[in-house]
Structure formats: C-alpha cells, structure tokens
Amino acid sequence: MFKLEWVKEIDNSLPTLLIVSGVFQYFHEEEIIAFIKGCGKAFPKGEMLFDATSESGLKFTNWFIKRTGNASAIMYFGINDSKEFANKCSMELLEEKTFFPEALKMLGKKLSFVTKVSMKVAEKKKQVIILRLKLN
Numbered sequence: 001m002f003k004l005e006w007v008k009e010i011d012n013s014l015p016t017l018l019i020v021s022g023v024f025q026y027f028h029e030e031e032i033i034a035f036i037k038g039c040g041k042a043f044p045k046g047e048m049l050f051d052a053t054s055e056s057g058l059k060f061t062n063w064f065i066k067r068t069g070n071a072s073a074i075m076y077f078g079i080n081d082s083k084e085f086a087n088k089c090s091m092e093l094l095e096e097k098t099f100f101p102e103a104l105k106m107l108g109k110k111l112s113f114v115t116k117v118s119m120k121v122a123e124k125k126k127q128v129i130i131l132r133l134k135l136n
Contacts, residue, residue, distance in 0.1 A: 002027075002035050007042040016043045018135075020050040025058070025075040029088075032077055036089045039135055046135035048091075051099065052079040057127030082131050092134040099128035 001023075010016065018039060024032050039048060053061060055078040065073050079085045086093035100119040104111075111119070122128050 002031055002038075004035075004038045004042060007039070010043075012043050012045070014045065016046040018043070018046060018048045020048060022051060024050055024077050025053055025061075026073070026077070028076050033089050036091060036133065036135070040089075040091060044136050047094065048133045048135055049130065051128065051130050052077070052082075052085075054078050054080050054125065054127045054129075056125065057122065060127070079129065079131070082129065086131075086133055089133065091136075093131065094134050095130075095132040097130045098123050098126055099130060 036048060039046060053075065058075050058078040062074055082096045083093050100123050104116070104119055
C-alpha cells in the first residue's frame with residue numbers, strides 16, 4: 001500500500017475518492033503522512049476518507065486488545081486534532097464526523113448497555129472520527 005505502485009493502475013485525470021477504512025491505526029504517523037502526500041501527488045483531483053482514533057481511544061483499545069491476547073494487533077496512530085493533522089499532511093480538512101451516531105440510532109435497543117455506554121463515551125470524547133481530506 002505505502003509503495004504506491006498501485007496508483008499507476010488508476011486514471012488520475014478523474015475525480016477520485018480514496019477510502020482507507022480501519023487501516024491507518026496499525027501504522028506510524030510518519031508513514032501515514034508520507035502516504036497521504038504521495039496520494040496527493042498521484043491524484044490531483046482526489047479526496048481521501050479515513051477513520052482515526054484519538055490517543056485516549058488508542059490507550060483503551062490497546063488495553064482491550066492486550067486483554068484478548070492478541071498483542072500483534074496493537075494500534076499506534078492517533079489523531080487528537082484533525083486540522084493540525086491535515087496541516088501536517090499539507091492537505092485541506094473538508095470534513096470531520098464522529099463515528100457512531102448513526103449506528104446508535106439504527107441499533108438502539110439491540111446493543112448491550114455496556115456497548116451503548118462505550119459508544120456514547122467515544123462520541124462525546126471524539127475518540128473515533130472519520131476525516132475527509134482534499135488531497136490538493
């Protein structure tokens with residue numbers, strides 16, 4: 001993914017939306033910034049949509065992952081300030097949304113109490129977000 005060899009297979013003259021879902025958390029910020037900048041060069045009419053976790057969200061998630069015995073799935077990348085991160089990438093932040101509002105509405109009573117509380121806390125603290133960047 002980070003080598004960007006795959007971009008040669010895509011017509012970059014067209015508006016392009018790159019969706020990177022559930023990936024960035026497992027890498028380090030320097031790699032992600034370089035990737036986003038590379039995509040910006042490759043897709044002059046591009047936007048990127050991706051999810052991110054805050055640093056406090058990462059602490060909780062990693063604690064939980066370790067408890068499940070899956071230490072190989074540790075997450076490293078977190079965003080506390082979306083605008084600051086977009087600036088680091090030299091990109092424009094088009095949108096930031098929290099992750100769970102629709103799920104909470106749709107699933108409502110189907111969720112366990114603990115799950116519902118966890119999702120509401122994550123929403124209130126903006127621990128899980130979706131960002132949309134203009135790549136140029």
